[in-house]
Amino acid sequence: MIQRRTLLAASVCSLAAPAVLAQPTAALPTIAKTVRILQGFPPGGSLDSVTRPLAEALRGRYAPTVITENRSGAGGRIAMDAVKAAEPDGSLLVIAPASLMVIYPHVYKRLSYDPFKDFTSVSTACTFQxxxxxxxxxxxxxxxxxxxxxxxxxxxxxxxxxxxxxxxxxxxxxxxxxxxxxxxxxxxxxxxxxxxxxxxxxxxxxxxxxxxxxxxxxxxxxxxxxxxxTGSTRTPFLPDVPTMREMGFPDVDIQEYFAVWAPAKTPQPIVSALAEHIRAAVNTKELQDTFAARAFLPSAVTPRELDAMVRTDFDKWAPIVKSTGFSIDS
Missing domain, CATH: 3.40.190.10 (Periplasmic binding protein-like II)
Incomplete structure (x- = not known):
């Protein structure tokens, strides 16, 4: 275990990793202070049912303490703004539906955050139709x-x-x-x-x-x-129900996901470690059973893969939203 004097010396030499300790059982950095995962919706909803067990699974792996915090309001944007303004040290994260990154920028005329400039992609937690x-x-x-x-x-x-x-x-x-x-x-x-x-x-x-x-x-x-x-394949939760694609509507292929983002400029070693911890967590039977009870499919991708997914979906939804003429001024 790295001693306190070693950690303090390291913090002087490298401001890029302000809250990181070496983990003795794996070559991955671990946040040394309490981590908060924000979600922008009230307790008891679908997102909450994913966030709380995920936070519990990350406790002791990614950080000694991982807690969730509901910053509900403004359709989830309050939580996004809080993480946008946070220190990029991996201790404040947000978990949100993809909509907040790939649809909201096309809907809100004065959106207070930029999905690409203000956040660092970490990983998905689950997907759903x-x-x-x-x-x-x-x-x-x-x-x-x-x-x-x-x-x-x-x-x-x-x-x-x-x-x-x-x-x-x-x-x-x-x-x-x-x-x-x-x-x-x-x-x-x-x-x-x-x-x-x-x-x-x-x-x-x-x-x-x-x-x-x-x-x-x-x-x-x-x-x-x-x-x-709406998925590309039938859901295992209703295997007798066809997809829109099967029924002759190939353009209706829609899947959303809950994913984790950190503030922009979060050091890559922290982001990569967190992504690996999320992957390990969603691969446990406990989380898989918890997600299945909500008809969610566990899914963990790399930060680069999540970034590519967001960019693809951002481009996909732009003409669809525009064609409806729907927008929100605030």
Missing amino acids: FGFSVGPAVPAEVRTIQQFAQWCKANPSRASFGSPGEGTMAHFAGVMVARAAGMDLQHVPYRGGAPAIQDVVGGQIAASINVLAEPLPFAREGRIRVLAT
């Missing part, structure tokens, strides 16, 4: 997207879909589904996915597009029907 569901407001014989499109044409005043909110990836995924199938659907934004799917179950709205975990229990009970999922 969206499910397009209908409930009792739609006749039971409607079992496919094409049949739903026909029903919408016959019932234009009832043709609508809910989403977790305006400007989310689910919002634009719903737009893509509607366009691909030739449906004229009114978008009904909710404050979160849970109330949207509850209204589908209750018959107040015809359809909704949600993170798969939200309609899954109701679909298994037969209370709603998931007509399609």
Whole structure:
């Protein structure tokens, strides 16, 4: 173990690694002080269900203490701003949906952060698809997207879909589904996915597009029907439900992910070590079982791979968002 005098001498010689100790069991640096992982949404949601077990798995590996902190508000942007302004020493991180990096810059006219200049990519934690569901407001014989499109044409005043909110990836995924199938659907934004799917179950709205975990229990009970999922392959959580690609809509290939970012200029040894610790964590059976309960697939990539994913998705969503004419001034 490196002695305190050695650490102090090292800090004088190299300001690039201000809070790093050598880990005796592996050639990876470890943060020596408490690490906080911010998330920009309230406790109890999908992101929270990933962040808390991940933080626990990182405790003792990446840092002696790893805690989570909910900085909810402004659609997750408060947490992003806090990490943007933090010291780049690896002790303050953010975990967020990809939307905040790849869609928000196209939606918000005055976004306070730049996804490429203000953050350092670390790793994904999990990936997930969206499910397009209908409930009792739609006749039971409607079992496919094409049949739903026909029903919408016959019932234009009832043709609508809910989403977790305006400007989310689910919002634009719903737009893509509607366009691909030739449906004229009114978008009904909710404050979160849970109330949207509850209204589908209750018959107040015809359809909704949600993170798969939200309609899954109701679909298994037969209370709603998931007509399609948005991934490139079928989800193992609903193996009998086809993808949009399978149903003849190849352009609807959408997968979101929760990922971890550090402030810009965080030293690369810290970033690489953290990415490796995340990879080790998501490969444990405990986290895999926890994620599966929420219909999330564990996923860990390198910092370079995450950066490439963000840049690809940033370019992918730009024309889609622009074509809707949707934007937010604030």
